[in-house]
Amino acid sequence: MQGDGDGWVTCAQGHRHWGRYGAAGLLIRAADAVVLQHRAPWSHHGDTWGLLGGARDSHETVGTAALREAAEEAGIGPDSVRLTGVHTADHGRWSYTTVLAEAVGPLRPASVNPESVEVRWQPVDAVDRLPLHPGFAATWPMLRAAYPPPHLVVDAANVVGSRPDGWWHRRLSAAQALHDQLAVFARAGLGPWSSPLREGVERLSSGIAPESWPVANRIVGLSWIYPRVTMVVEGQARHIAAGSTVEVVRAVGSGDDAIVGVVRAHPDSLVVTADQKLRRRVGGLGADVVGPQWLRARLDVSSTQPTERPRQ
Ligand SMILES: [Zn+2]
Incomplete structure (x- = not known):
């Protein structure tokens, strides 16, 4: 009381x-x-x-x-x-x-x-x-x-495309659904700390082991983290509705170029994509990459949890 x-x-x-x-x-x-x-x-x-x-x-x-x-x-x-x-x-x-x-x-x-x-x-x-x-x-x-906080950059077209899907109007609704899940994920955060962000992360640029991932090093000692989330959308998916929890970048031209632009501004991002060409481009700028399945697994967990955590 x-x-x-x-x-x-x-x-x-x-x-x-x-x-x-x-x-x-x-x-x-x-x-x-x-x-x-x-x-x-x-x-x-x-x-x-x-x-x-x-x-x-x-x-x-x-x-x-x-x-x-x-x-x-x-x-x-x-x-x-x-x-x-x-x-x-x-x-x-x-x-x-x-x-x-x-x-x-x-x-x-x-x-x-x-x-x-x-x-x-x-x-x-x-x-x-x-x-x-x-x-x-x-x-x-x-x-x-512990600053800046971890920054997740999501290649929405690639993540949406990782599940079978056919029609353009379903691309829009699928992107909207992904956005809504990311918003829950960003508010729910990750923890208790057991390296959930590090699993499956590939360091492309220098061969440094995931354990020394710079973002992970910065969050050692925190029991819970709330990553920044940027979602890059292109084509029909540019028309999704967004709130303030997830930053939405609506690519005018190439979605890959827009993602590279985000990574240039935040070089220690973790980029979610399976696109090999894009992985090489962002890896060359110092970002880490992880596949869509890694993100899907986190989204499925956070969507079943209450959004305000932790209680401790
Ligand atoms: Zn004391």
Whole structure:
């Protein structure tokens, strides 16, 4: 119930913490800045910089709690960010979960309650020079490295074509169905972390083993990830309806050229296609590739799960 998480607890390591059901915070990241809160002097570890966040209530998921706190403390609405990952520091009997997010448009945080002196974007490079809340200071090096989030680029024509299909109007409906499944997948995320993104990934450019896939290295330590998803459509499939969860690139000319364009902007993408020529092109730019069956298996799993995870 509302507010039932308020209270002090002593963790297994002997610290005193706020939050009977643990606490959660939101780390909003842009390419070179993060949103931080300058905590009020009277608060626990006052006058330090840390995350927007606070005690979880018993009924809340970590995502719900972190987003509620960001709204209460900085007026940040849930639609202005996209979740990218979850990291939990478990102290025993108490845990702090950092929900990682990225802004989906211009975002102007502001201090809207007395718990903060200030809430603002801080340059990533300046964070280490600030007086940090000790909990945030301990996790910041790992959180800093977990950006950008994994980026999946889907060759829609190839993935749709991987299942028997005949008519052009069915191509449109099949692409729409794929988009809708990808939207569920992007919101549901992947985890608990057991290298689901790495299985089946082929490194074409340099022969480096999948274990050293750079995107995977960046998400080590996260218990849950929400990849960015870009779907490239061509021909009739350009007319699919799309929301804001999946970025849809509607190729005017060649779909392959459009995919190469996306990869140029995001060289460490994971591209989903079975097209050998395209695989060589994106592999040459540094992307990893995986086949449509890999994606189908993930989509079939995520479509059977509730979209808001994890609870932890
Ligand atoms: Zn502790």
